[in-house]
Amino acid sequence: MVAISGAALTAFGRRRDGSSFRDWARQAFDAALAMSGLEPADIDLLVVASESDFFTLQLNSASVIAGDLGLTGAATMRVEGGGASGQLAVHAGVARIMAGLAQHVAVVGVDPSASALPGDTMRDLYGFSFDAWTDGMTGASSSMLYALSWQDFAARHGATEADLAAVTMQNRQNACANPGAHLPRSHNAAEIAASPMIASPYRRLHCSPLSDGAAAVILSRPDALPQARQAAPRITGIGASSDYAHLGARPHPGDFSAKTRAMTRALDMAGIAAREIGLAEVYDAYAGAQLQGIAALGIAPDWQRELHAGAFDIDGRCPVNLSGGLMGQGAPVGATGVGQTATCALLLEGRYHAGLQPRRSPDHALADTHGGIATSCAVTILSQRAGA
């Protein structure tokens, strides 16, 4: 079991202020470290999550960022797993502490996904984040592959465009109360249906944006926590799994089976059932992916009814993506998983944005991330200290 002694995110969005990914990493780290009550010299290991050197044009970015953060001398590593990079970086830090090899680990996720390269170039690069020699060579984009996966899910589970609209409206509405969100917007179903087609049935408003930003968490061995942070939330379960990189090789291309396996492993480690998860940040690269994810995670077996009954609203049974998710808050890829974990920790502590803090504080929260079309899946369960 590992404590989250500090957690912070920068604003996500398209930065036009001349700042760089190194500035954002420093901003997030400084805020998380201040919350932890620790000093840079206390950090044994820095884990950096960043999806691609193509974005930063900086190989071995962890060593460079360590210097910026005042961590030169600490061990450094970078973790990459596509969209799951951030969550896998958290797992790497947790494993290091649980193995007794570190007392305090800084995990920093960062990517300039919006501002460094033109959108068309990013789309080309993302086409290689699947099996580059098979699906990638066809020219199918991320949007196209997600759309095909959704169609299989929708056909077998009875999902509809109304479900996609409900997710889109809810996530962007949540983002309106998140001052760091990229797309704080209120949409109605007609606006969604009128937005340009990207890859049928996905329209522009069903898609998450590319964003710039950073997030950081400080992980600590509970017996090494400063006195003021003894009640910090705990990471009680981690789980990861993989699936075939090319979509058609899966028995059901719409099922996120690797996510189910990852969740089972995390639940076993935490010693809880999926129904005990009281809030979740779910990887919503596209509106349908959120529903495919909820179904695979098992947090709402009757997900369609619960979606429209308000179970995932702020005061529902299990609020989902209060941050706005990738669709509303934004998606600086390496920062995404770290940001989800930070968000869950802040929510459990009651320290999140006032308008998004549920009245009822849950015992357990879930951060869910994946790379590819749920090809590399990683989930983290956080718990209140009392329940840990």
Next chain:
Amino acid sequence: MNLDLTLSYDLSPGWLAPYIDGLRAGRAVGARCRTCAKVSFPPLRTCPCGGRETTWADLPGTATLHYRSTGSDGDFALVAFDGAAALCVARLDGFGPKDRLGIITAATGPRPGLCLRPVKEPVP
């Protein structure tokens, strides 16, 4: 700082060479598992049954569309190739709204992508 960086890759297909050569020639070449005899296309080096030894197998090259998506990148589908054990993603070239059957067409250009052209529905 504005920086133009041109990268010219020379990537080798490695074990996938027969599959890639097949795409360029308009042939569907899959991998037949020596353990369960199922054919994967695109080829899987390790079969879902666990078999790690495969031989190359020519498929007829005809396929049926299961799910189709059209958008700013073009027209794509998850299709079932005759003789293959699972679905695969293919680019569609010249398909009408009701076309459901296709046949592999030779890949052109620098990227050897899997592409289908439509064929008429068989007479029932």
